[in-house]
Amino acid sequence: MFDCYDLLDEVQLHNVMRWEIRLHGRGGQGIVTASKILAEAAFAEGYHSQSIPFFGAERRGSPVMAFTRISEDEVRERSQIYTPDYVLIFDPLVMKTVDVFHGLKSGGGVAISSSSEIDEKLFPDINLTVAKVDGVEIAIKNNLFVAGNPVVNIPLIGAFLKIFPHIGIENVEKVIVNRFKKSHEDSIRALHSAYDNAEILEIRGVKRNGVGEKKKAGEVWIPVSKPGKGAGGITGYWRDFRPVIDHDRCTNCLNCWIYCPEGSIKRKKDSVEIDYTFCKGCLVCLEVCHRKAITSEREVFA
Ligand code: SF4
Ligand code: SF4
Structure with missing residues (x-):
């Protein structure tokens, strides 16, 4: 029986270079656009390329994936990417x-947007090159916002280019100019800022732990989502900004309680309270509070 992995083997046998990149994030962070920018920039380099989006719950803030294939030869697969070279x-x-590292090959790479130090223990026990950048900080500094939220896709591409030498930054710039027209200058500044400031870490796996091994015959690998309470899991992790109620200004009118799309505002006897375990930071409550009793702060998770 024919299997798409047979084709991969064939491609590798003929020494054709191919890179498979899987992108993980949340709705509204520009994941699909990033996947397309990478594919278009690779095409400008002279490669064949492909970009495939995968929307889950199709809610702002919910986990989203996208896939980019870059190849010296034609790309005939149309599947999701189960054994990526880069994440x-x-x-x-x-x-x-x-399970963002599912199937990641040893010797591959990870580009990550984070405000925290890189903790090796978070990564699989394989050889990896990691590029880390605080994409939210760079997005904020360079006015990269959509619907009030910082968009980290351009900074993360900048960090990725640091560990992926097959696409030149100038070709990414061309794609950005073409896509964003008037607002391209902010994006290009953010791209270079991330490229210049990305921290690089080499991780050396001490033992093979099964990650990156080849799929066995008949086995189907699907990135595994592990929801917690509620269909969307702990949606509090989706937050970039935290709404904060000033109880001195609040008149307990309950407007925020009515409009909160997550049901994350609880009624108390004389006040309202935000359930931060499930508040996803959409800031609808801030918009509807006529008393301006709700403000927002950048979220910092431990
Ligand atoms: S930001 Fe406000 S409206 Fe949005 S989920 Fe949180 S509490 Fe609800
Ligand atoms: S909308 Fe504003 S004033 Fe009304 S209950 Fe919510 S925080 Fe208080």
Whole structure:
């Protein structure tokens, strides 16, 4: 029986270079756009390329994936990517609910946007090159916002280019100019800032732990989502900004309680309270509070 992995073997046998990149993040972080930018820039380099989006719950903030294939030869597969060479992680908190490293090959790479130090223990026990950048910080500094939220896709591409030498930064710039027209200058500044400031870490696996091994005959590998309470899991991890209620200003009118799309505002006897375990930081409550009793702060998770 024919299997798409037979084709991969054939490609490798003929010494054709191919790189498979899987992107993980949350709705609204520009994952699909990043996948397309990489594919278009690779095409400009002279490679064949492909970009495939995968939407899960199709809710802002829910886990989203996209796949980019770059090859010296034609790309005939149309499948998701199960054994990536590279993984891009737009938000480290996605790692709590999605097995982002599933199938990642030893010798591959990871680009991650995070405000924290890189902790080797978070990564699989294989040889990896990791590029880390604080994409949210760079997005904020360079005015990269969509619907009020910082978009980390361009900074993360900048960090990725640091460990992926097959696409030149100038070809990414061309794609950005073409796509973003008037607002391209902010994006190009963010791209270079991330490229220049990305921290690189070499991780050396001490033993093979099964990650990156080849698929066995008849086995189907699917990235595994592990939801917690509720269909969307712990949606509090989706937050970039935390709404904060000033109880001195609050009149307990309950407008925020009515409009919160997550049901994350609880009624108390004389006040309202935000359940941060499930508040996803959409800031609808801030918009509807006529007393301006709700403000927002950048979220910092431990
Ligand atoms: S930001 Fe406000 S409206 Fe949005 S989920 Fe949190 S509490 Fe609800
Ligand atoms: S909308 Fe504003 S004033 Fe009304 S209950 Fe919510 S925080 Fe308080």
